[in-house]
Amino acid sequence: EAQVTQNPRYLITVTGKKLTVTCSQNMNHEYMSWYRQDPGLGLRQIYYSMNVEVTDKGDVPEGYKVSRKEKRNFPLILESPSPNQTSLYFCASRRQGANNEQFFGPGTRLTVL
């Protein structure tokens, strides 16, 4: 089954404790992206990757890091989480080409205390 998977689905952590949210897709998509969803703000892009070893900032990259060492994986790293990073996070992927729709993972609900 074609899918985007994320782990963990739920995470409660404390300020300053480094964490990684994994994202993997099995569709051989070139483009991958991370979003955060906050009430009333829709989805805002954090980082994106056009292909392996090619990443760039989205609209709200502060406090986040990413890497793309393999085509299928695109982990999101929070080096020192803060309470304002409490949010619902989605990973997405699509084939190269601006007219292609994105496939989304199930989401990771992160709470930073």
Add this chain to the structure above:
Amino acid sequence: AQSVAQPEDQVNVAEGNPLTVKCTYSVSGNPYLFWYVQYPNRGLQFLLKYITGDNLVKGSYGFEAEFNKSQTSFHLKKPSALVSDSALYFCAVRPSNDYKLSFGAGTTVTVRA
């Protein structure tokens, strides 16, 4: 910079009645327009897209959307709503010459039996 507006936070309709979810956009150049739906505790699912051609686009689950260039709108419609259509709906736009996808804030649809 592109933007998307979904003027209604909530839309309430009775089952069997027509459903409309409004979306207007602002973008430089030609737009690629998308609708996604998010059911509770799930990731976003692609519904339909407008790339070029016929202004009326048909998508999944009986939904359709009409692209209106002069009004810069892309309203989502369903002739007869079902209770199972209750969800959060997002409109998104991407310029045809760019990679960046921008989302609206979302509209919560509630269909009452």
